[in-house]
Amino acid sequence: MRNRFFSCLTLMLVALKAVAAATIVSVNSFGLKPDSRVNATPYVMKALQECKKHPEAVLTFDKGRYDFWEAHATERKYYESNTYDDRNPKVLAILLDEMQGVTLDGQGSEFIMHGQIQPVTLHRCKNITLRNFSIDWEVPLTAQGKVLNSTPRYMDVEIDREQYPYIIENNLLTFVGEGWKSVCWSIMQFEPDTRFVCYNTGDNLGWGKRYHAQELKKGVVRLTEPGEGETAPFPAAGTMLVLRHNNRDHAGMFFFHSEGVKLENINIYHTGGLGVLCQYSKELSFNRVNLVPNEAKKRVLSGHDDGLHIMGCSGKVTVDGCRFAGLMDDPINIHGTCSRIIKVLSPTRVQCRFIQSMSVGMEWGRPGEKAGFIDNKTMRTVGTSTVSRFEAINLTDFIVDFSEPIPAGIQEGNVLENLTCAPDAEIRNCHFGSCRARGLLVSTPGKVVVEDNIFESSGSAILIAGDANDWFESGAVKDVLIRRNEFRYPCNSSLYQFCEAVISIYPEIPEPDVRYPFHRNIRIEENTFHLFDYPILYARSVDGLTFLDNKLIRNTTYQPYHYRKEGITLEYCRNVRIGRSQVEGDVLGSKVKLDHTARGSVKFIKEPFFKITK
Template identity: 50%
Template sequence: MNTAVAKARTADHNNIDDTLYVSDFGLKPNTKENAVQAVYQALKKAKGMKNPVLAFAKGRYDFWPDKMLERTYFESNTTDNNPKRLAIFIETMQHLTIDGKGSSFVFHDRIQPITIEKSEQIVIKNLAIDWEFPLTAQALVVDTNSNYLDISLDAKQYPYSIVDGKIIFSAEGWKGVITGVMEVDKETNLIAYNTGDNPSALGSGWQKYTAEKLGKDIVRLHYAFKRKPAKGNILILRHNDRDHALMFINESRNVHIQDVNAYHCAGLGILSQYAENVSFERVNIVPNKTKGRYFSGHDDGLHFSNCRGTIKVEACMFEGLMDDPINVHGTYVRIIRKLGSNKLLCRFMEHMSTGMPWARAGENIAFIDNTSMKTVGNTTVQAFKQISTTDFELTLTSAIPSTIQEGFGLENMDWTPTVLIRTSTFGGNRARGVLVSTPKSIRIEHNVFKSSGSAVLIAGDVNSWYESGAVTDCLIKGNKFLSSCNNSLYQFTEAIISIFPEIPVMNEQTDRYHRNIRMEDNVFFAFDYPILFAQSVDGLSFKHNQLHRSYEFKPFHPRKATFTLIGCRNAQILDNTIDPELLGKNVVLEYMDTHDLRLQDDFILSH
C-alpha cells in the first residue's frame, strides 16, 4: 500500500484495523459489475470487528439480483410478495458504519437495497440510491383534444410496449400496467391544483384509453378524458406493486441514517418496524433531477410501524412521493374469538400489515371498543402464538373482563414512540405531509410544508386502516404552511391541519380520543377556507399563529369554515394574527357547547 493511500485511510478512521474497503474484496466503482457478493463478504468479515466501518471509494456501484440472499419478510403497509431479495443485508451486527463516501448505489429489478435485521448502533451515510430503470414512469403532455391525449415517453428510461391498446412498462424481469396517474406542474414541481384522488388527474374512467404510437416517443391515448392535463405538464404513471422498502429497519435499535439521497423505490422508502431509537439527518427522498425526473418514491417516504424509543427527523427533504412523506403509527388488531378465560384469537385486519410479531411476553396491551374507540381496559401478555399470516393466539396473564367483546380492538402500548420532526421541507408529494399517531410526545417544529393534501394529519382508527396511537401530547410550532397545502382532495384532507380519528358513533357523550394538541407560532398562507379540522380532542389549543390570505389558487374545498371542531373539549383559539382578507374567519361546532371553546373576537361562530 502506498503512503498516500495509508494516510487517507487513517484520516477516515482513527483505528485502521476497524475499517474495511470494498475494494479489498475485489469491488471497484464505475464498472457495473455486480456488487452484491463483495458487500456480503465485507459484512461477513466486519462481524468479527469491534467498531467496523465499511467504506466505498466514491463512484457508482451496481446491484443485480444474481446470487442474492432471499428472506421472507412481512413488512407493514407493503404487499406480501415473498421472498424479498436483499442487496445489502446487515444481520445481528453492532457498531457498524457504512460510509458511501458520496457514492451512487444503482439497483436493478425488484430488490430491497438495505435491510437492517436485529442489529444495533448502525450508521448509514454519504450515499445515493437509485434504479437504472425505475418502477414508476413519467410522460410529458404534448397535446390535448376532446377525444385524445398525446404524451411523450422516453423509452430509454422507461421501456414500454403497446399490447392490446394498453401501455406495458417492462425491464430487467418486471412489467406493469398503469394503475394510477398524477399530474405535476413542470414549473413548480407541485402536484397540479385540484388533481388529487378526487378528481383524479384524468378524471373517472381514464383506464378505458386505447394507446397508439404515432412516432418517436409520442403516444396518443384515445379517450374522451373527463379531465384534461395542462400542455407541458408531467404525468406520473404508477405501474408496479409496493413489494419492498428502500431500507427496512427491523427489530433493531439505535440506527442513524444521514446524508442520503434516495431517488427512487417501488414501495415504501425507509420502513422502520419494531425498531427502537431511529434518527434521520439530511435524508432527502426526492426526484433525480439529473435524469429529468419529477417523481421519487412509489409510496411513503419514512414509515414507522410499531416503533418505540425516539424517532428523530431533522433537516430532511421530501418531494415527488406518491404517498405521505412521514407516517408514524401502531397496529390495531381485532379480537375474533374468546378461546378461554385468558386466551384470545386475534387477527391483523389490514391486508398489507400482516404476519408481524405483534406482541411478546410481558408487554402491556389495551382493549379498545371499536365503536367508540375508547380504551376499556389493560392487560399483560403471557404468550403470543402465530397461527397464520393473519391470525394469532394471545394468552394473557389475567382473566378477560366480561365486558370485552368479540370485534373489539387491541393495541400494544409497549411499541409507541416519541417523535421529533424539525427543520425539514415537505415539497410537492401526492398526498399529505406528516401523519402521526402515538401516545408519546410529538414535536413538529420549524418545518416548511407545501403538501398537496393536509400538511399534518392526526388520525387513528380501529375499523379501516387499523393504525393505532391516540395522541396525548402534540406540539406543532414554528412551521410555515405555504399556499399549496390542501390544494387537492385525498382521504382525510379536511383542512391544512386535519385531526380526524374515524369514530363510528360520534355524539356529545363520546369520549375524547386525542388529548393535548397545541398549534403555536405557525404561519399559514391559506387560499381556501379550512385551516383546522379537529374531531374528538380534549385540550385543543390554536394560539399565536399568523393567518395570511393567499390568492395563488381558487377556493374549492367543500368546507367553508376556517375552523371546524367536532366533539372537542377544553378548546381555545386565541391571540392569532388575522389577515383581514382571510376567508371565512368563522368557527363551526358540532357535538359541542360554546362553553367548550374560548374564542378570540376576530372569529364568529357559525352553524
C-alpha cells in the same frame, strides 16, 4: 478556563481513541471497482462478513457508482407493513444481519438498483450508522411523461424510452424492466415549473385499465378515454405526469427489530414501495435524509409510496433537516397496527386477526408488552393488560395470552392495540414538498414535537388519524406540539382521504361520544399559514386543543374549491382554546363550526378573527 480546556482535551482524546479503535473495511479491497457496472452484491456480502469479525467496523466505498442485481443477493421472507406480499421472499441487495456497531459509509457513492430488489435491510441489528450515499434505479419502478397535446377526448404523452421502457400490449400502456412488466394504472399531474401537484387534480386520473393506448411514434403515446360522450379531465399541454404502474412489494430500506439506527446525508431518489420502513425497531435517527426526485435525470417522481414509514416502533424517532418531494404517498407516517378480536377464548386469552391486507404475517406483540383493548365503535380504550404469550396460527390469525384478565365487556369485533410499540417523535427543520397525498401522519401516544418545518403538501399538511375499522393504523395521541412551522399555499390544494383542512385531526370513529375523546393535548402555536381556501383546522374527538398565536396570511395563487367553508371545524371536542391570531389580508375562514361540541367548551383568548357560526 483551565477546567474547560482539560474537558475539551478529554473529549478530543476520547474521539481519537474511538476512531483508532474502529476497523476500516473497504469494499474495494475485495476487488470491486467503482463505476465498473459489475454486480456489487457478492462483494458487499463478503465485506460485511469481514465486518462481523471487528467491533465498531466501518465499511467504506471509494466514491463512485455501484450496481446491484438480484443475482447472488440474499432472499428472505419478510412481511412488511403497508406492503403487498406479491413477491416474497424479498430479494436483498445489502443485508446487515444481527450486526452491532457497524458504520456503512458510501463516501458520496451512488447505489444503483436493478429489478425488484430491496436495497438495504437491517435484521435484528444494534447501533448501526448508514451515511453518505444515494439510492436510485437504472429502470425506475414508476414512470414519467410530458403532455404534448391535449383535447377533451385524448392526450398525447412524450415518454423517455431510455429511462422508462414501454410497450403497448392489449391497447394498454405497459412498462417493462429488468425481469418485470406492469400496466399503468394511475396518473398524477405536476406543474412543470414549480413541480407541485397540479391544483385540484389529486387522483382524478386513476383510470385503472379503462383507457386506450396507441403509439403515434417512438416515444409518443396517445391515451384515449373510452366510452361514448365521456369527457376525461385531461391535463394541459406541458404538464408533467407521473405514470404509476408497479405494486408496493418491497421497501427502499427495511429495519426489522433493530435498535439505535442512524441515517446521515443520504439521498433516496427512488424506491419501488415505501422509502424507509422501520418495523418493531427503536431509537431511530434521520439527519439530512432526502427522499426527492433525481434532478440530474430531470425527474419529478421519487418514491412509489410513503417516505419514512414508522410502524410498531418504540423509543424516540428523530427526523432533522430532511427533504421530501415527488412521493406517491405521505412523506412521514408514524403509527401502530390494530388487530380485530375474533374470539374470546378464556378470561386471559383472545384470538385475533389482521384485517388489513398489508398487515398479514406480522408479529403483533411480544411477552411483557402492554396491550390496549378498544371498543371499535366508540374507539374508547376500555382497559389494558400485559402480553404473556404470542402465537401465530397462520398469516392472518394469532392468539394472545395475558398476565391479567381482559377487561369486562370485551367481545368479538373489538380490537387490540400494542401500547408499548409507541415512540416519541421529534420532527424539525424539514421540507415537506409536493407529494401525491398528505405531509406528516402521526398516530402515537408518545410525545410528539413538530417544529420549524416547511409544508407544501398537495393534501393536508398534517394528519392525526387513528382507526380500528379500515386501515387499522392505531395510536391515539396524548401530547403533540405543532409550533413555528410554515404552511405554504399548496397545502390542501387537492382532495385525498382525510383532507378536511390544512391540519386535519380525523380519527375514524363509527359512533363518536364526546365523553370518550380519542385524541388529547394537541397544541398548534406560532405557526404561519398561507391560505388560499377556507379550512385551516379540522378536529374530531379531541380533549385539550389549542390554536394560539398563529399568523394567517391570504394567498390568491389558487381559487377556493374545498366543500368546507369554515376556518375551524370542531366535532365532539372539549377544552378548546383559540386566540391571538394575527391576520394579513382577506383570509377566508373566519367561521368556527361546532358539531357536538358545547359552546362552553371553546374559549377565545384575545381573538380578533375567529367567530362561532350559528
